[in-house]
Structure formats: structure tokens, C-alpha cells
Amino acid sequence: xxxxxxxxxxxxxxxxxxxxxxxxxxxxxxxxxxxxxxxxxxxxxxxxxxxxxxxxxxxxxxxxxxxxxxxxxxxxxxxxxxxxxxxxxxxxxxxxxxxxxxxxxxxxxxxxxxxxxx
Amino acid sequence: xxxxxxxxxxxxxxxxxxxxxxxxxxxxxxxxxxxxxxxxxxxxxxxxxxxxxxxxxxxxxxxxxxxxxxxxxxxxxxxxxxxxxxxxxxxxxxxxxxxxxxxxxxxxxx
Numbered sequence: 285x286x287x288x289x290x291x292x293x294x295x296x297x298x299x300x301x302x303x304x305x306x307x308x309x310x311x312x313x314x315x316x317x318x319x320x321x322x323x324x325x326x327x328x329x330x331x332x333x334x335x336x337x338x339x340x341x342x343x344x345x346x347x348x349x350x351x352x353x354x355x356x357x358x359x360x361x362x363x364x365x366x367x368x369x370x371x372x373x374x375x376x377x378x379x380x381x382x383x384x385x386x387x388x389x390x391x392x393x394x395x396x397x398x399x400x401x402x
Numbered sequence: 403x404x405x406x407x408x409x410x411x412x413x414x415x416x417x418x419x420x421x422x423x424x425x426x427x428x429x430x431x432x433x434x435x436x437x438x439x440x441x442x443x444x445x446x447x448x449x450x451x452x453x454x455x456x457x458x459x460x461x462x463x464x465x466x467x468x469x470x471x472x473x474x475x476x477x478x479x480x481x482x483x484x485x486x487x488x489x490x491x492x493x494x495x496x497x498x499x500x501x502x503x504x505x506x507x508x509x510x511x512x
Contacts, residue, residue, distance in 0.1 A: 320501070329404060330439075330447065330490055332501035345500050379446055387494045387501060388437035388452035395446050 286310040288380050288393035296400050302370050304396055306363040306380030313361045314338050318383040321354060321365045323376040324395075331376075335383060336363060370400045405430060406491055406504035413510040418481050422507045424474040424491035430502055432472040434494040438465075441488045441506075450489075451476060483511050 292304035306319070313319055313336070321333040334344035336354050344352050353366040363380055377397050381389040407425040414420045424436065436454050439447035449458055451467035454474065466477045474491055491504040 322501075329506045330492070330503040332503070343499070346498060383501070384452070386435040386453050387492070388435070388449055389439070389447070389492070390449045390452075390458065392446040392448070 286382060286391055288382070288391060290378060290380055290393045290396035292396055292398070294397060294399060296370055296398060297402055298371055298400055299369055302365070302367040302374060302398055302400070304365045304378055304398070306365070306393055308361045308363065311382075313356055313363065314358055319356070319363045320381050320383045320389065321363075322379045322381060322389070324379070325373075325376045333365065372400050374398070375400045404505040405495060405498070405502040406493070408489075408491060408504035408507045410505070411508045411510065413512055414481055415512050416481050416483060419477065419479045420481060420509065422476040422478075422489055422509070424476070424504050426472050426474075426493065428472060429497040430493050430495040431469065431474055433496060436467065436469055436474040436491055436493045438467055438476045439490045439492065441490065443487070447490060478509070481511050485509060486511050
């Protein structure tokens with residue numbers, strides 16, 4: 285059974301860098317699929333942040349591309365997200381999820397709430 | 403403003419049927435597979451329909467999906483109070499080169 289779990293600081297100060305880790309168990313990240321980050325501001329909808337493909341390539345939402353880096357720790361099957369120069373608008377629940385080649389997500393992590401505030 | 407358009411809310415009585423629409427364009431819904439997600443309060447989204455009309459294992463056949471042109475629909479029959487949730491559609495947008503979602507539809511079972 286594939287499981288994903290996000291972790292990281294729950295509070296980040298404005299202008300600093302948001303860093304999260306997604307620990308994947310039950311399936312090696314480098315075997316197949318895309319491994320993605322998605323966020324959801326409180327009370328709002330879903331926004332795709334970007335992905336890591338098992339081949340090693342990454343792809344980002346054009347709206348966030350200048351501030352996002354997604355990377356992988358292969359031996360530990362961990363996916364990481366870094367978002368620079370954060371503002372209050374980046375306050376959200378951040379999810380990691382596995383994506384199929386036809387672009388559906390399953391499973392999802394439980395989510396990590398990150399608040400940007402001084 | 404979401405790329406895919408969903409009604410903000412729908413409601414129906416227990417046992418009835420509800421349809422949720424997801425409208426897009428040729429760069430997304432019209433030429434790519436659509437998936438649907440159920441998000442119960444305080445939980446992560448869960449896929450209930452993928453590849454336009456396929457159900458993952460464990461999803462009851464009360465849930466169905468279809469697509470025609472640049473619009474997709476999610477149907478839920480035999481509504482139960484446990485179906486109260488937010489529902490999101492999603493797909494790939496070939497012009498934006500990004501995954502896009504609808505704004506979500508809140509289902510209330512009266």
C-alpha cells in the first residue's frame with residue numbers, strides 16, 4: 285500500500301523560504317509515475333504546484349515557476365518542495381500526491397498546513 | 403478564477419440524484435482525461451473518477467462520470483448524508499502545460 289506523508293515547519297516568515305518533505309512508502313519514487321505537490325489555501329480550491337517525474341525531470345506551474353524547486357532524495361524515497369520569497373498568499377495546506385500518466389492523483393498525503401506570518 | 407468552471411454549490415435530498423458540471427476548453431477538458439475528487443471536511447481529496455468515467459476500486463457505482471466536448475459531469479445517485487463534501491474536477495491543460503482544477507462544488511444533502 286502506497287502512503288505519502290508531508291512534514292515541515294508550520295510557520296514561515298514573509299520573504300523566507302518554505303520547505304516541506306514528503307515521505308513515500310510502499311513504492312519507490314524512481315520506479316514510475318509523477319510525484320506532485322498541490323496546495324489549498326484555507327477555504328479555497330486546489331492549485332497544482334509542480335511535479336517530479338521518475339525519469340528525473342521536473343515541471344512547474346508557470347504561475348509559481350520562478351519560486352519553486354522540487355527535488356528528490358532517491359535512497360530515502362523522499363520528495364521535497366522549496367518555495368522562496370513567501371507571502372501571506374502562500375498560506376495553505378500543502379499536499380503531495382502520486383500522479384498517473386493520464387493526470388489523476390492517487391494516493392494523497394494527509395496535508396501539511398503552512399502559515400506565512402511574522 | 404479557475405480554468406475549469408464548476409457550480410459553487412448543489413443540493414438535493416437523500417436518495418435523489420445530483421449532477422455536477424465541469425466546463426473547460428479544447429486545451430484542457432476537450433482533449434485530455436478528466437478526474438473527479440471528493441474532499442470530506444478536514445481531509446485530503448480522494449479520487450472517485452479517473453479517465454473521464456472509470457471508478458477506482460472501492461468507489462461505489464452510485465458515482466459516475468462522463469464527458470462530451472469541452473464539458474464533463476459527475477453524477478451521484480442515491481444520495482447519502484455521507485456524500486456531503488466538496489467535489490473538484492481536474493485535468494491537464496495543454497496550453498498552460500499544467501494540471502488545472504475546477505473551483506470546487508459544495509454538495510449539501512438536505
